[in-house]
Amino acid sequence: MLYEQLRSSILSGQLAGGSKLLPSRVLAAQCGLSRNTVLAAFDQLAAEGYITGRQGSGTYVARVLPEELLQSAPFSQSSASPALHPGAATLSARGERLARARxxxxxxxxxxxxxxxxxxxxLPALDAFPFKTWTRLYSTRFATSASALMPYDSPAGYRPLREAIASYIATARGIHCTADQVIVMNGSQQALEFCARILLDPGDAAWLEDPGYLGARAALVSAGAHIVPVPVDESGLDVAAGIELESTARIAIVTPSHQFPLGHTMSLERRLALIDWAARNESWVIEDDYDAEFRYVGKPLAALTAIDTHQRVVYVGTFSKVLFPSLRLGYIIAPEAIVDGFIAAHLSTDMHAHLIDQAVVTDFMEQxxxxxxxxxxxxxxxxxxxxxxxxxxxxxxxxxxxxxxxxxxxxxxxxxxxxxxxxxxxxxxxxxxxxxxxxxxxxxxxxxxxxxxxxxxxxxxxxxxxxxxxxxxxxxxxxxxxxxxxxxx
Known part of the structure; x- marks a missing residue:
C-alpha cells in the first residue's frame, strides 16, 4: 500500500523533513498505479500531518512529524517546581486520616x-451462580433496549429497579416504602459514605459499633466525623453506653440483623431504645443490612427500619452478597423528608449507577x-x-x-x-x-x-x-x- 510505504519512509528518515516528493503523475507512472490512488495516499498523509502542499511549488515532507508533537517538551530543572521532600504534606488532614485508616x-x-x-x-457462592440465565438476560437487554439505556437517567436510579426493590423489601424485610424513597447506589460502601457525607458536618459525633465494619469507619473518616466507638455485646449495640459516651451524636451506623463482625442480633429492647434516642435528639440511624437475606432458623427478622415510626432510620441494602460483589449495586431507602436532598446530592457525584446492570437486575428479580x-x-x-x-x-x-x-x-x-x-x-x-x-x-x-x-x-x-x-x-x-x-x- 502506497500510503504505508511513504509513511514508513518518512518515519525512518529515508524521506527527510522538508524534502520534496515526486509529482503525483510521475509517482503513479513509476509505481504502476492510477493517479487517483496516489492522490488518495497524499490526502491521507496530509490529513495526518506527514506532508504538506505548497501552492505552485509541490508537496513536501513535514519538518515536524505528528509523533514529535505527542512527546513532552524538555524542560530545565531550574524551571521545574521544587521537589517535595519525603515529609511534605500532599493530602488534606482528612485525606491523610483516610489513607492511614484500616x-x-x-x-x-x-x-x-x-x-x-x-x-x-x-464472598457468595460464585460456583453456584446462574451464569447462563444472567448471560441470557444481558443478551436480551443488549438486543432489545441497549440504546434506550445509554442516555442519562434519574440520579435516583432506574425506575423499574426501584419499584422491584420496594416490592421485594416489603415482603423480605417488612419495610413499606414507595419507589420514590429508593435511591440506587454503586454498592453499599458508596451508600454508607454518601449517608455520612450528607448527614454529617465535619466534627459531628457519630456512633460506630466496636468491634465494627471497617468500611463504616472509613465512611465516617471521609466525612470528617468525630468517631465515638460504642461497645457491642450479645444484644447488639449498647445504646445506654452510647448515650453515656456521646448523647448528642448526629448519626449511628449499625448492623442490627447480623452484627458485623460478631454475628449477634440486636434485641428488640435495644432497637426501640436506639430509635427513641434518634427521635429525641433528631439524630439519624444508618441501618447496614448487608446479609439479612441469609437466615437459616425461622423467618427473616424484620428490619430496624420496619419498626421506625419516627422516620429516623436510613436503610442500606446491597446486591453484592446475594449476587456477586463486582456488580457494585446497592441502594438506600431514605425517609421521605430527606429523599430530595439525597437525590440532589447524588446528581453532583456520579449521577447514577450503570443502567444496563440495573435493567438486568430488574429482569432477574421480576422473572x-x-x-x-x-x-x-x-x-x-x-x-x-x-x-x-x-x-x-x-x-x-x-x-x-x-x-x-x-x-x-x-x-x-x-x-x-x-x-x-x-x-x-x-x-x-x-x-x-x-x-x-x-x-x-x-x-x-x-x-x-x-x-x-x-x-x-x-x-x-x-x-x-x-x-x-x-x-x-x-x-x-x-x-x-x-x-x-x-x-x-
Missing amino acids: RMPIPSVLGHQPRGAAFLIG GHFANHLRRMRVLYRERQQLLIQEAERIGGRIALAPSDGGLHLVGQLADIGDDTAIAKSALQQGVHVWPLSIHHYHPSRSSALLLGYAGTPKRDMRAGFNVLAKVLQDRPTTTRAKPGTRTI
Whole structure:
C-alpha cells in the first residue's frame, strides 16, 4: 500500500523533513498505479500531518512529524517546581486520616491475587451462580433496549429497579416504602459514605459499633466525623453506653440483623431504645443490612427500619452478597423528608449507577430468578456452615466455632496461642484467607479470634484450607484449649 510505504519512509528518515516528493503523475507512472490512488495516499498523509502542499511549488515532507508533537517538551530543572521532600504534606488532614485508616483485608482489593477461595469473607457462592440465565438476560437487554439505556437517567436510579426493590423489601424485610424513597447506589460502601457525607458536618459525633465494619469507619473518616466507638455485646449495640459516651451524636451506623463482625442480633429492647434516642435528639440511624437475606432458623427478622415510626432510620441494602460483589449495586431507602436532598446530592457525584446492570437486575428479580437463587443459596450456605464446623472439629480444639442463625461467616475463638493478626498473616502466606477479629476493634485489642467465611468456599477448598490452618495453629504454643461448640467471642 502506497500510503504505508511513504509513511514508513518518512518515519525512518529515508524521506527527510522538508524534502520534496515526486509529482503525483510521475509517482503513479513509476509505481504502476492510477493517479487517483496516489492522490488518495497524499490526502491521507496530509490529513495526518506527514506532508504538506505548497501552492505552485509541490508537496513536501513535514519538518515536524505528528509523533514529535505527542512527546513532552524538555524542560530545565531550574524551571521545574521544587521537589517535595519525603515529609511534605500532599493530602488534606482528612485525606491523610483516610489513607492511614484500616482497610478490609480483601486480597484482591489490597493488590494480592487470591490463590484459593478458602474462608474469604463476604464472598457468595460464585460456583453456584446462574451464569447462563444472567448471560441470557444481558443478551436480551443488549438486543432489545441497549440504546434506550445509554442516555442519562434519574440520579435516583432506574425506575423499574426501584419499584422491584420496594416490592421485594416489603415482603423480605417488612419495610413499606414507595419507589420514590429508593435511591440506587454503586454498592453499599458508596451508600454508607454518601449517608455520612450528607448527614454529617465535619466534627459531628457519630456512633460506630466496636468491634465494627471497617468500611463504616472509613465512611465516617471521609466525612470528617468525630468517631465515638460504642461497645457491642450479645444484644447488639449498647445504646445506654452510647448515650453515656456521646448523647448528642448526629448519626449511628449499625448492623442490627447480623452484627458485623460478631454475628449477634440486636434485641428488640435495644432497637426501640436506639430509635427513641434518634427521635429525641433528631439524630439519624444508618441501618447496614448487608446479609439479612441469609437466615437459616425461622423467618427473616424484620428490619430496624420496619419498626421506625419516627422516620429516623436510613436503610442500606446491597446486591453484592446475594449476587456477586463486582456488580457494585446497592441502594438506600431514605425517609421521605430527606429523599430530595439525597437525590440532589447524588446528581453532583456520579449521577447514577450503570443502567444496563440495573435493567438486568430488574429482569432477574421480576422473572423470579432472584427469589429462586436466594432459596438455593440459603440451603447451600446452611450446608457449608455445618461443614465448616465439622472441619474445625476435625483439626482439634485450637479453634472453636458455634453455629449461627444466619450470615456468611463464623467467628472462631482461638485457644491461648497469641496474636490473631500474626496467625492470619501466616495463613495468608499459604493461601488461606482468615481475618483477625482484632483489626475490627477501634482501639488496640488483644482479641484472639478469626473470621472464617464459608458461603463462597466449596467443600474441596474448605478441607484443604483447614489442613493449612491446622499446621499454622500447631506451630504456635498453647496453654489452654478452646472447647468446640462454645459460643464465639
